[in-house]
Amino acid sequence: MTDKDFYKKSEKVEQLYTVYIERYAYGGYGIGKLPGGKLVFVEGTYPGDLAEIEVVQEKSDVAFGRLKTLLEKSEFRRTPRCKYYGICGGCQMMDVKYEKQLELKTLVVKEQLKRIGKIDVDVNPTIPSDLEFGYRNKMEFAFFYSNTEGVILGLKMRNSNKVINIKECPISPSSFNKVLEVAPEIVELSKAKIYNPRTGSGMLKHLVMRYSHSNNQTMAIFVTKTERFDEAKFIRAELLRRVPQVNSIIHVMNSSDSVVLRGPYKTLYGSGVLEVEMDYEKFQIPPTAFFQNNYHIAAKMIEYVIKQLDLKGNEKVLDLYAGVGTFTMRLAMLSKYVVAVESSHIAVKAGRANANINNLRNVKYEETDVEEFIRSYDDKANVIVLDPPRGGAGKSVCEHIIRVKPEKIAYISCDPSTLARDLAVLKEHYNILAVQPFDMFPQTYHVETVVLMSRV
Secondary structure, rough: OHHHHHHHHHOOOOEEEEEEEEEEEEOOOOEEEOOOOEEEEEEEOOOOOEEEEEEEEEEOOOOEEEEEEEEEEEOOEEOOOOOOEEOOOOOOOEOHHHHHHHHHHHHHHHHHHHHOOOOOOOOOOOOOOOOOOEEEEEEEEEEEEEEEOOEHHHHHHHHOOOEEOOOOOOOOOOHHHHHHHHHHHHHHHOOOOEEEOOOOOEEEEEEEEEEOOOOOOEEEEEEEEOOOOOOOHHHHHHHHOOOEEEEEEEEEEOOOOOOOOOOEEEEEEEOOOOOEOOOEEEEEOOOOOOOOOOOHHHHHHHHHHHHOOOOOOOEEEEEEEEOOOOOOOHHHHHHHEEEEEEEOOOHHHHHHHHHHHOOOOOOEEOOOOOOHHHOOOOOOEEEEEOOOOOOOOOOOHHHHHHHHOOOOOEEEEOOHHHHHHHHHHOOOOOEEEEEEEEEOOOOOOOOOOEEEEOOO
């Protein structure tokens, strides 16, 4: 083979297509059509865009494309506020006007219910967040050591594990950004060894920031691979000196690389809990416990669920995947009795404490897996509220809910695709009364949805 033949064989001709984007899909994809009519999903595009794309994956029914050039922009595009947008993987919709973000999320919920669950119902307009920016009450930042830049603290690059050195994040509270500015230098001065997931060397892995919008409290959580953290004393003193807004500093020991925030912890400074107040209830949230990421939307969701359930005061309620009691406390205030089911020991302990803080004696926490609990549950329940993780409740849990025969169900979901799958099971025995999306995560494609159902 001659050199000329070799280069001819090796040469890859890039095939580009001009595609008009017609719809928007869950996951952050614009949908257009290739010549011949096959649907193509293109990340980073929106309805109304005219895009030049390259096909990167082709299946029998659909294709996936990569945006090469934006030939014409949709009228609702805007300049993103963040200089890391498009590189950082945290946000996917910051270049779209907020009103359009809400509209697209409503359409996504309706489309997922219809396509996956075969459910064609009206979907209410997505309820907006009070804060379009600065809304997040929890951010997980990763440490990385660069031979050229030293200690880096930031977020993962889009579709990669590479850490971007981030100095500010527009969806974070101002106190998070102040810590972001100074933490790398403080850690560098402390001589703490940064963990390397490829080699397993080092120990300092993450800095998780948590915030209470109601009480203006900031918590800084340093996550290490090992229990030993000799540099903690220096880091604590410097951080408090430079960012006095920090109210609590926590050390979490976590050897796992799959989950950022779990494991035993100790308080290095402050009370060690985050205090959050809603309209009628108070919460104390431990460092490693889950709590809804947008305070204002969480408050609106609690109000909506309670209003729609229209409790009379004599109901027995099951609150599945109860966490620290986000919905439990208000349900207990307005019903006869609440059984809260949660598998996390930290959350159960906090939930019981929160019931005491709110002087509620009609709450019983069950520390167990929801599927195990509902499978063996043989009592009655007038109302079931469930707020499962992203993977949804699943067929077995839904079938046992049907067996228990509650009069009303409130399903709170953070993933419209798993919601649609579970509703397809429940709809055989329950009427869907209302589907209400909430914008828990502005600037991203994620959407929270509350579905109210009544027994046929």
